[in-house]
Amino acid sequence: MTYHYGETNQHDCIYNLARQYPGGIEALALRLGTTAKLLRKKLTPGEVRNHLSFEDATAIMEVCQAIGMADALAPLHATAFRLGQINVPIPEVERGDLTQEAIHTAAVGAMRQLAEAMAASSDALIDDNLTAKELADIEPKIRGILPLVCSWLERMRVRAQNDGAGRGIFKGVFARCRRAGGHHVPPMPAPSAPSRPAADGRVDVGQ
DSSP states (O other), rough: OOOOOOOOHHHHEEEHHHHHHHTTHHHHHHHTTSHHHHHHHHHHHTTTOOOHHHHHHHHHHHHHTTOOTTTHHHHHHHHHHHHOOOOOOOOOGGGGGGGHHHHHHHHHHHHHHHHHHHHHHHHHTTOOOOOHHHHHHHHHHTTTHHHHHHHHHHHHHHHHHHHHHHHHHHHHHHHHHHHHSSSOOOOOOOOOOOOOOOTTEEEEOOO
């Protein structure tokens, strides 16, 4: 019986990905440090003895992503789809991207993309009918919002992390200064009250 491999099942996606690897399953197995026979068994649906572990699947995706295969993360997206989730890449943030201006620019970019998606949605629904073609045109605009928002959020996260680390160096100094009334050097203690003779002639020292 011929097994039909789909595009929305994570097991099918990992099998198709392995087959599309340059050189096929044999070359992929060599890259992973295993045998083609064992890898093929792990990838076969219904195999009862040899199963593809989560680490195996992750390693396959990593290897395929490293060489730039377009569908390298297809199994991951299929898994997320099954769980009702969407994967969004975490952007790399350079040091120069953490300035206030850069963060505001990222925020404006996200809002601009949102505005474009809202405009396209309104135009498509103006006749109270949404066609498949209109949806195909709108969907990339809506999906384009998520990476921009994540880029904005990642800049804020890294900035907060960096600022917090910098403040941590001086946290103890600032705390001592606040306790000292804002002075870098704590003020001298107030002088004690002068001694004064008591009625019985003894010296009473002020407390």
